[in-house]
Amino acid sequence: MRIVSTNFIPDQSRHGLTTTTISAVDIQGAGGNWATVGRRSRGGRRVHRQREKRKGKSVGLGIGTLNVGTMTGKGKELADIMERWKVDILCVQETRWKGSKARSIGAGFKLFYYGVDSKRNGVGVVLKEEFVRNVLEVKRVSDRVMSLKLEIEGVMLNVVSGYAPQVGCELEEKERFWSELDEVMESIPTGERVVIGADFNGHVGEGNTGDEEVMGKFGVKERNLEGQMVVDFAKRMDMAVVNTYFQKREEHRVTYKSGGRRTQVDYILCRRGNLKEISDCKVVVGESVARQHRMVVCRMTLMVCKKKKSKLEIEKKTKWWKLKKEECCEEFRQKLRQALGGQVVLPDDWETTAEVIRETGRKVLGVSSGRRKEDKETWWWNEEVQDSIQRKRLAKKKWDMDRTEENRQEYKELQHRVKREVSKAKQKAYDELYTRLDTREGEKDLYRLARQRDRDGKDVQQVRVIKDRDGRVLTSEESVQRRWKEYFEELMNEENEREKRVEGVNSVEQKVDKIR
Numbered sequence: 001m002r003i004v005s006t007n008f009i010p011d012q013s014r015h016g017l018t019t020t021t022i023s024a025v026d027i028q029g030a031g032g033n034w035a036t037v038g039r040r041s042r043g044g045r046r047v048h049r050q051r052e053k054r055k056g057k058s059v060g061l062g063i064g065t066l067n068v069g070t071m072t073g074k075g076k077e078l079a080d081i082m083e084r085w086k087v088d089i090l091c092v093q094e095t096r097w098k099g100s101k102a103r104s105i106g107a108g109f110k111l112f113y114y115g116v117d118s119k120r121n122g123v124g125v126v127l128k129e130e131f132v133r134n135v136l137e138v139k140r141v142s143d144r145v146m147s148l149k150l151e152i153e154g155v156m157l158n159v160v161s162g163y164a165p166q167v168g169c170e171l172e173e174k175e176r177f178w179s180e181l182d183e184v185m186e187s188i189p190t191g192e193r194v195v196i197g198a199d200f201n202g203h204v205g206e207g208n209t210g211d212e213e214v215m216g217k218f219g220v221k222e223r224n225l226e227g228q229m230v231v232d233f234a235k236r237m238d239m240a241v242v243n244t245y246f247q248k249r250e251e252h253r254v255t256y257k258s259g260g261r262r263t264q265v266d267y268i269l270c271r272r273g274n275l276k277e278i279s280d281c282k283v284v285v286g287e288s289v290a291r292q293h294r295m296v297v298c299r300m301t302l303m304v305c306k307k308k309k310s311k312l313e314i315e316k317k318t319k320w321w322k323l324k325k326e327e328c329c330e331e332f333r334q335k336l337r338q339a340l341g342g343q344v345v346l347p348d349d350w351e352t353t354a355e356v357i358r359e360t361g362r363k364v365l366g367v368s369s370g371r372r373k374e375d376k377e378t379w380w381w382n383e384e385v386q387d388s389i390q391r392k393r394l395a396k397k398k399w400d401m402d403r404t405e406e407n408r409q410e411y412k413e414l415q416h417r418v419k420r421e422v423s424k425a426k427q428k429a430y431d432e433l434y435t436r437l438d439t440r441e442g443e444k445d446l447y448r449l450a451r452q453r454d455r456d457g458k459d460v461q462q463v464r465v466i467k468d469r470d471g472r473v474l475t476s477e478e479s480v481q482r483r484w485k486e487y488f489e490e491l492m493n494e495e496n497e498r499e500k501r502v503e504g505v506n507s508v509e510q511k512v513d514k515i516r
Contacts, residue, residue: 065092114140
């Protein structure tokens with residue numbers, strides 16, 4: 001069968017480009033039906049129905065990696081970039097934050113980080129708000145390696161953030177980094193998905209002769225010793241270097257620019273078997289959150305099992321605070337009297353009366369949406385700060401296009417201006433808070449902020465799954481119940497140490513009596 005088609009087929013390897021086909025198309029689909037790129041092809045409706053059916057069983061994720069240089073003063077700006085580029089999970093390196101904590105950075109994004117020195121190293125993972133409750137486990141191995149386990153609709157996703165030593169570092173330090181990364185990978189079950197976002201400080205190079213199983217052809221320049229370590233690690237752990245599989249312009253492959261140097265040192269890796277779930281990977285150009293490094297973003301689609309949403313996930317509360325208003329309070333009294341049959345004195349059955357009061361409150365006062373309020377960590381964020389950051393971003397883009405001294409000075413001046421605007425905005429916000437502390441509303445704001453910071457500092461907010469004997473995470477309700485049953489059977493039937501000692505003493509006394 002020969003069908004000539006002149007349709008436009010999108011070229012996925014080059015984003016935004018199309019190719020025209022004027023040739024024979026012979027594609028045999030499942031069941032012996034012939035499918036073509038034309039609109040009126042046989043089997044087209046069935047293929048369309050299958051695609052529609054699959055849409056309800058997949059979750060799209062934007063996963064990225066970025067060496068930020070430092071997280072100080074960049075939290076909200078980083079959150080804005082993730083929101084603008086639809087990045088759900090971001091691995092960050094060189095955070096230069098000391099501590100082993102988690103905190104909100106604004107716009108619903110939360111950063112899990114680890115560092116031992118405020119002047120060097122440090123790694124972290126930033127999550128979008130809807131995935132924060134899915135965190136099952138956080139492993140902080142060192143200030144160069146950390147991992148985070150998520151459960152997304154029954155699928156286990158492990159996100160690893162890594163920061164390899166620079167070229168001039170000692171060989172012992174490099175070997176320690178790769179040993180830590182190997183240990184993290186070996187601790188992850190083979191059935192779980194893994195995505196690594198890291199600054200490996202190495203060049204895997206252009207071309208893939210001899211390494212076709214772990215990388216594509218679209219690297220940058222030539223491979224060096226550190227790049228060979230990345231390739232060896234990928235072979236050892238059966239991983240694939242995602243950046244190199246998508247044909248892009250060199251500008252969208254270069255992850256590091258400094259002076260005249262243009263290299264590729266930041267990479268995203270995934271298991272080879274899951275490479276088919278990656279639809280695109282590119283370098284984001286024109287952002288100014290980091291001076292030298294650029295963010296790498298890939299699009300991943302997880303095939304998941306449909307699950308019913310738990311009613312406990314979204315808690316809607318009655319807006320009782322509206323009773324402070326006299327008109328709302330009077331309306332509530334009237335509706336409550338009508339619901340109680342006009343009685344002034346409440347009946348003796350308190351359970352029935354309480355339910356009537358709650359129902360009346362929901363009808364008259366309304367209920368909340370169940371979503372979190374505006375992030376109090378960034379209440380200082382105002383239009384002046386946002387405008388300064390936008391101008392800084394445009395200046396960075398201008399300097400990237402035309403490397404003149406005038407453009408460089410303009411960009412540096414705007415960088416300093418952004419820092420001044422952020423400092424002024426924070427000072428103004430806290431001054432207003434201090435003046436309100438003497439009022440009751442001010443105390444409530446302070447307690448609310450303290451509660452939120454305590455909640456954001458916890459890695460796992462809700463324990464929803466458990467592990468089996470071998471350390472694998474159980475997600476189904478039946479398997480979790482079965483594991484609890486096994487645990488309690490062992491717990492109730494196991495002898496404690498005191499009983500064992502008493503039995504041991506009795507057996508010794510019996511042997512002594514026999515000897516006598």
